Structure formats: C-alpha cells, structure tokens
Amino acid sequence: MRIVWGIVLALATSPASGETLVERGAYLVGNVMVCHNCHTPRGPQGPDLSRALSGGSQIFEESRFKVSGSNITPDKDTGIGRWSDAELKRFLVSGMRPDGTRVAPIMPTSFYDVLTARDLDALTAYLRSVPAVRHEVPAPEYRMASKPETPTYAGKQASEAELSDTLARGRYLLTIAHCLECHTPEGASAVHDFAGASGKGGRTFKGPWGESVSANITSDPAAGLGRWSDDEIKRAITQGVARDGHKLKPPMAYAAYAGMTAQDLDAIVAFLRTLPPRS
Numbered sequence: 001m002r003i004v005w006g007i008v009l010a011l012a013t014s015p016a017s018g019e020t021l022v023e024r025g026a027y028l029v030g031n032v033m034v035c036h037n038c039h040t041p042r043g044p045q046g047p048d049l050s051r052a053l054s055g056g057s058q059i060f061e062e063s064r065f066k067v068s069g070s071n072i073t074p075d076k077d078t079g080i081g082r083w084s085d086a087e088l089k090r091f092l093v094s095g096m097r098p099d100g101t102r103v104a105p106i107m108p109t110s111f112y113d114v115l116t117a118r119d120l121d122a123l124t125a126y127l128r129s130v131p132a133v134r135h136e137v138p139a140p141e142y143r144m145a146s147k148p149e150t151p152t153y154a155g156k157q158a159s160e161a162e163l164s165d166t167l168a169r170g171r172y173l174l175t176i177a178h179c180l181e182c183h184t185p186e187g188a189s190a191v192h193d194f195a196g197a198s199g200k201g202g203r204t205f206k207g208p209w210g211e212s213v214s215a216n217i218t219s220d221p222a223a224g225l226g227r228w229s230d231d232e233i234k235r236a237i238t239q240g241v242a243r244d245g246h247k248l249k250p251p252m253a254y255a256a257y258a259g260m261t262a263q264d265l266d267a268i269v270a271f272l273r274t275l276p277p278r279s
Contacts, residue, residue, distance in 0.1 A: 034257075073131065154175055170267035
C-alpha cells in the first residue's frame with residue numbers, strides 16, 4: 001500500500017501549472033530553498049550533484065552548536081529512509097526529529113511553517129525520489145539551548161489560493177527561501193532582530209570566499225533597494241551582480257536562483273518593494 005501511495009503521490013499534478021509533485025519539489029529544493037547549499041557535498045566546482053543531498057562537507061560551528069548538513073536522501077541507515085511522510089513533514093515545519101530532538105537553528109525550519117500542504121507533499125515526494133546515498137556525516141554537537149524564533153512573515157501555514165496574488169506569492173517565496181535569515185542582523189544571544197531590523201543586512205559570513213556581508217534588501221532609498229530597478233534586483237538575485245557592477249559573494253545562492261521562474265522573480269521583486277525601509 002505504501003508503494004502504491006508513493007506512486008500516486010509522485011504522479012499527482014498541480015492544478016495551477018500541470019507539474020508533478022516531484023517536479024515541484026525539485027524546483028523548491030534546487031531553486032528556492034537552496035537545500036544543496038548545506039546538504040550536498042562540495043567539490044572544487046561547487047556542489048557535487050552526483051552525491052546530491054547526501055550530507056554537506058562544510059561544518060557550521062558557533063557557541064551553541066557544531067553541525068554539518070545532514071544526509072536527506074532515502075538511505076535507510078544514514079539518511080531519512082526510515083522516516084515516515086508525517087515525520088518528515090513535521091520536521092520541516094517544526095525542526096523536530098522523529099527521536100524528539102530539535103535541529104540546530106542553522107536549519108531554517110522556523111521559516112518553513114508557512115509551507116502549503118501541497119508544497120509539503122511536493123518536498124516529501126521529491127526527497128523520496130532522489131537516489132539513496134550511504135554517507136554518514138558527523139553527529140551534531142549541541143552546546144547550549146537555542147531560543148526559538150518567529151521570523152518576519154512566518155508563523156502561519158499559507159494556502160495555495162493565496163499564491164495567486166502577486167504580493168502574497170512574493171512574501172511566501174521570500175519566506176521559504178529564508179532570505180531574511182541572512183539579511184537580518186543578529187541581536188543579543190545570537191537571535192535575529194526581526195522586530196527592529198528585518199531585512200537591514202549587516203551579517204558577516206566567512207568561508208572559502210573570504211568574508212561577505214549581507215546587503216540591506218529593504219525599500220530604503222539610500223541603504224537598501226529603493227533606487228534599484230526591477231531588472232537590477234533580478235540581476236543581483238540570479239547573476240550575483242550588484243547595481244554598481246561588483247560581484248556578490250557566497251553564501252548568496254544566485255546560481256540556484258537563476259532557475260527561478262519569471263513569475264516567481266516578479267513576485268519576489270514586487271514584495272521586496274514593500275519591505276519597510278531600514279537604515
């Protein structure tokens with residue numbers, strides 16, 4: 001019965017676009033939520049897609065935790081092959097593993113509680129469809145409790161009907177792409193200042209690229225995107241080129257965002273115009 005249901009789920013199509021759930025899930029994972037950034041091993045040329053989603057090679061370490069992106073392929077021993085669909089969906093929206101432990105906040109599940117029921121089905125269908133890869137990553141190390149956060153625009157599940165509105169669609173995509181995770185500074189205790197500085201930028205990221213600082217993506221005309229044209233914003237998102245022509249550094253995932261649909265890019269730009277100015 002489980003096999004039959006899995007086939008039905010994978011072949012189900014979205015009434016809006018005609019895409020299958022697996023296709024929708026692949027799009028969300030690869031081009032919106034950019035899961036490969038953390039969950040796929042990296043080679044000299046970037047993510048090694050021959051081992052897609054089998055666990056990231058990079059380590060995320062701070063005072064609260066030391067973790068790696070986990071194996072989210074269907075491998076039963078080192079991945080999520082033994083998780084039920086319900087357990088996987090609960091994890092995505094709550095950060096709670098089947099064993100009752102919570103994932104480190106580097107995994108942006110606090111943004112994912114807005115995911116529509118159909119998109120949760122799509123993500124589940126897609127993750128069931130990728131090749132199982134046996135790859136054990138280091139066990140997570142939790143050093144202290146992390147305070148729960150409710151990001152701006154998160155906190156309530158969206159409906160498919162809402163996504164027909166351009167601004168609502170843009171808000172949804174901006175949220176599940178967890179843009180405000182990087183583009184909001186942290187306040188006390190490494191908690192994001194969503195209340196006072198959402199979208200203001202200013203977070204520093206260090207990696208093989210050196211050091212990068214997230215940009216202000218609010219509508220502020222001087223510090224933010226207020227004077228940028230729609231095409232300039234889209235170029236930054238999909239090509240990693242700022243208004244003044246300089247190249248943006250990782251972790252901005254412009255190579256992945258280049259695969260976004262025109263409709264989704266238009267919606268994101270429209271919604272970015274509504275972000276309250278911060279400077």
